[in-house]
Amino acid sequence: MLIKRPDDIAPSEITPRSLFGRRRAFIKAAGALALAAGLPAETWAREAFPGLQKSAFSTLEPPNSLRDIASYNNFVEFGFGGKSQPAERAGAMKTRPWTVTIEGLAHKPRTFAIEDILRIAPLEERIYRLRCVEGWSMVIPWVGFPLHALLKQVEPLGSAKYVEFVTHTDPATMPGLRFSYLEWPYTEGLRLDEALHPLTILAVGLYGEALPNQNGAPLRLVVPWKYGFKSGKSIVRIRLTDKEPKTTWNLAQPEEYGFYANVNPEVSHPRWSQEKERRIGEFFKRKTLPFNGYAEQVAPLYAGMDLRKHY
Amino acid sequence: MQPNPQQLSALKAALFALCLVPLAQLGWLGWSDALGANPIELITRHLGKWTLNFLLITLAVTPLRHLTGWHWLIRLRRMLGLYAFFYALLHFLTYLWLDQFFDWASIVRDIAKRPFITTGFTAFLLLIPLAATSNAAMVKRLGGRRWTQLHRSVYAIALIGVAHYWWLVKKDVTLPLLYAVLLGALLGFRALRLAKERRRQLAAYSRSR
């Protein structure tokens, strides 16, 4: 691990996709002490999405390697015991057949097969920063499309004010479900205007290929100006409601995890500061930006709100 | 089983090397590019865990000695205790250097405001006098009684160490709980023995009257 300043990493030094496999082969051959080992084979042969549209919302910052993105995860359904567990265990999750039911306050609620969802809108590459509430961040080249394109299909009623996201539960493949620390299924929520914001996407892939299971295959939410836990993985149900949804971490520890969870360097987590973050792959911590650097696009959504109270 | 002096020093040398394995492990992981996406976190946690492991291993010497009758085990205890301090020092330095990069303002705030850092720091401070008084000369200078009293603080240090671990985990307290149970057993063993000893002495005293 070399010591480097954040701003002098040339793009050529970032692990390209093609090197990922070779490095892993090396680690395997070296019989590594297994801390980083154990990505399921599924990570290798994934559906490719050619001809992606570029997006003006993409950051120009260099993305993290696929290896980092697919081996350092929080996906509590696969265990609470460390960031490598999801990569070791999520391979068993079945992502086909898969349906997503959209229900609640809509004119045309219905259930979509994942194949149909993939055809709703042109797939784009969206290179976003991801800031975890734990104080680290990555840059991830997602493949996805705006959530509003899907919501439009069901024609939300005027009375719909919030959107609730319910994620997959399968006790056979998800050992984390045995723990009662959290209420399952993992549920997240957004205000309708947040959900309709053009930055909010449903991701189906990264680095031009289908999502690895540990990253939330086959379909996950990505809300780049909020802490990562807001972006639910492996979504099966989306419900339009008129009440603020009860969200999982908020229910478990309301004083630590708010409903809004906008990235905010000025509001500390009760147990640690949020002023700085470690970008994975970098040595020095960097300053955390309000709304994770997306203030220009999203700050107006919260005009007049006390963000210390609505953390 | 009673090793002769040569065997004992060979044993000590072997133990000395064995205690370096957790450190070597980090070197190996670094060399084989297997420290994962967040090496600093992995290193901090690895060293923290081994600090606690060594504290508990040190505390296990006395019960083990009584259970096996191998009283020479006590000759290995100082090294184990010093290794606990060694790993605590590395753990603390990792935090100061790799994690915070000597951002003193942020470090002071962390120590004052974050319970898990406050506890870790307290445990570390309390370990310093123990490490400083670990050699034979210091035992002599303090006198056995005062030395023993001072070194009893290791029970508190281990308890604080477990609290530190407990407070830093997000939700799953299985491992901190395991450490708490182990520590409970090690301290419970001492309490039971002490109670038994008291009763024996009382009995002897009343018999002698």
Ligand code: HEM
């Ligand atoms: C005797 C003293 C100490 C003991 C026994 C101890 C023990 C531990 C243990 C067991 C862990 C968790 C390892 C894991 O999750 O696998 C840990 C993590 C940690 N400790 Fe300590 N520690 C001590 C002192 C300190 C000090 C002095 C500091 C800093 C001032 C500190 C800061 C940390 C940090 C930052 C972490 C990592 C937290 C994270 O990654 O979320 N510790 N320590």
